Amino acid sequence: MENKAWRDSTRRSLRRVLKEKIVSQANHLAGILDLDVALPHHYLPLQALARARGVDPQKYLRGLGCHKMAVCAPGEDTVTLAAQAAYRLLQRHPLARQRVGLCVVGTESGIDHAKPVSILVHGLLGLPHQCRTFDIKHACYGATAALQTALAWVQQHPKQLALVIASDIARYPRLSPGEPTQGAGSVAMLVHADSSPSLLSFPFSSGIHASHVHDFWRPNYNHTAIVDGKFSLQCYLAALKAAYLDFCEKNQQTPQPDFFLFHAPFPRMAHKAYRSLAPLLSPHNKHFSFLEEGLSSQVLPALWPNREVGNLYTGSLYLSLAGLREHLQPPHTSQHVAFFSYGSGSCSEFFLGKLHPSPRSHTPLRAILDARVPIDVPTYEAFCEQTLALETNQTSLPSLAPLPSQPFSFLGILNHKRQYRDNTNAAIRCA
Numbered sequence: 001m002e003n004k005a006w007r008d009s010t011r012r013s014l015r016r017v018l019k020e021k022i023v024s025q026a027n028h029l030a031g032i033l034d035l036d037v038a039l040p041h042h043y044l045p046l047q048a049l050a051r052a053r054g055v056d057p058q059k060y061l062r063g064l065g066c067h068k069m070a071v072c073a074p075g076e077d078t079v080t081l082a083a084q085a086a087y088r089l090l091q092r093h094p095l096a097r098q099r100v101g102l103c104v105v106g107t108e109s110g111i112d113h114a115k116p117v118s119i120l121v122h123g124l125l126g127l128p129h130q131c132r133t134f135d136i137k138h139a140c141y142g143a144t145a146a147l148q149t150a151l152a153w154v155q156q157h158p159k160q161l162a163l164v165i166a167s168d169i170a171r172y173p174r175l176s177p178g179e180p181t182q183g184a185g186s187v188a189m190l191v192h193a194d195s196s197p198s199l200l201s202f203p204f205s206s207g208i209h210a211s212h213v214h215d216f217w218r219p220n221y222n223h224t225a226i227v228d229g230k231f232s233l234q235c236y237l238a239a240l241k242a243a244y245l246d247f248c249e250k251n252q253q254t255p256q257p258d259f260f261l262f263h264a265p266f267p268r269m270a271h272k273a274y275r276s277l278a279p280l281l282s283p284h285n286k287h288f289s290f291l292e293e294g295l296s297s298q299v300l301p302a303l304w305p306n307r308e309v310g311n312l313y314t315g316s317l318y319l320s321l322a323g324l325r326e327h328l329q330p331p332h333t334s335q336h337v338a339f340f341s342y343g344s345g346s347c348s349e350f351f352l353g354k355l356h357p358s359p360r361s362h363t364p365l366r367a368i369l370d371a372r373v374p375i376d377v378p379t380y381e382a383f384c385e386q387t388l389a390l391e392t393n394q395t396s397l398p399s400l401a402p403l404p405s406q407p408f409s410f411l412g413i414l415n416h417k418r419q420y421r422d423n424t425n426a427a428i429r430c431a
């Protein structure tokens with residue numbers, strides 16, 4: 001009897017070890033093959049906004065760490081930005097398009113209660129019909145939820161690719177404390193589980209934390225977010241600690257990453273995140289210089305583009321990833337990167353990836369940022385009104401000129417159908 005119990009328990013442990021091995025091998029294969037970024041063509045320098053709002057510019061520049069804010073002009077929306085990032089990516093991987101079997105958009109800037117952004121992107125890009133498409137929403141956590149879904153999916157479908165896109169436009173009420181933290185943009189990622197080398201692979205289990213809080217939200221009847229600013233900072237930091245501890249428990253180890261990427265609603269938030277995590281990372285070293293050295297070597301190398309764009313909401317973390325890739329010029333050795341994804345409301349995830357040298361030529365992020373055009377405060381305010389006006393029925397601008405390097409333009413809404421123009425062949429499509 002005892003022998004049988006012993007045999008059963010041994011069999012169970014062997015099965016568990018085997019399963020863990022299979023999962024870890026599969027996890028090891030799944031990863032991000034490549035990524036690209038699309039940003040609005042215009043930005044507002046934050047000194048100008050500070051002057052117009054009667055605020056000391058140092059509050060925005062130093063206090064929040066924001067220098068420029070991406071602003072959408074008429075013709076740009078969540079869909080065009082998402083499609084533009086993916087278009088750039090697929091231009092670099094022309095054979096990938098026919099292998100895309102999953103297209104997921106993480107967004108909290110939806111354009112319809114029923115129609116996802118993903119199906120419009122699918123149409124504009126001409127993706128295969130044998131493709132699952134849907135949006136995922138949980139505030140700024142949406143893209144991480146989409147990425148994790150895609151990583152699991154490609155393991156079941158290793159011959160296919162998943163296209164994951166983070167796309168958002170951050171809008172706060174004019175004159176509110178959140179106004180200088182606005183921004184917009186998209187990051188598109190190809191996710192795979194085949195034998196080609198990954199840019200980023202994920203060999204560890206994630207730490208998770210969810211908790212229902214009213215720190216930031218946007219009711220269906222609002223164009224701008226409602227936020228309890230100071231409370232949102234507390235929720236973010238509490239979630240970071242909880243998700244980090246869950247990571248340590250699940251992986252039975254404390255991570256030793258080379259770099260930290262934190263969700264950056266404004267860059268100084270990443271400083272606060274690192275400082276609050278430091279006592280857990282290194283309980284015995286409380287020296288200020290140690291902390292500051294860690295901040296500049298492990299956090300700042302990824303944050304530079306966020307300073308020039310503002311909050312992309314769900315794409316913010318992945319813009320930092322693009323920033324880190326550009327900072328680490330190849331050839332570099334593989335680096336461990338810790339990610340903290342936070343979506344208000346709230347759901348968050350702490351995960352670790354291995355960033356490999358990427359020899360592929362990609363559009364330099366620096367060049368994308370430098371190609372943008374500065375605007376003044378009256379133009380920013382006019383763009384806000386014009387883009388909002390285009391979101392109402394029967395307001396189409398068919399002759400709207402495309403912005404430079406903009407493959408797709410949003411022209412307004414006719415008969416309740418959104419109108420997009422493919423600037424690569426001037427075709428107008430309804431959605």
Ligand code: HMG
Nearest residue numbers: 056058059063139140177178229230232233236265343344
């Ligand atoms: P505020 O309350 O007006 O600003 O708005 P403040 O008074 O806290 O000042 C900000 C910082 O500037 C402070 O630094 C000041 O000391 C400093 P700190 O003490 O925090 O280190 N400062 C100055 N520095 C230099 N010279 C000066 C000066 N004056 C002040 N003259 C707040 C700040 C973040 C609340 C506001 O911008 C806001 O509501 N933002 C939106 C909410 C947000 O970003 N929350 C972050 C956590 S939640 C999150 O990340 C999720 C989110 O992305 C949404 C999603 O999930 O979808 C937002």
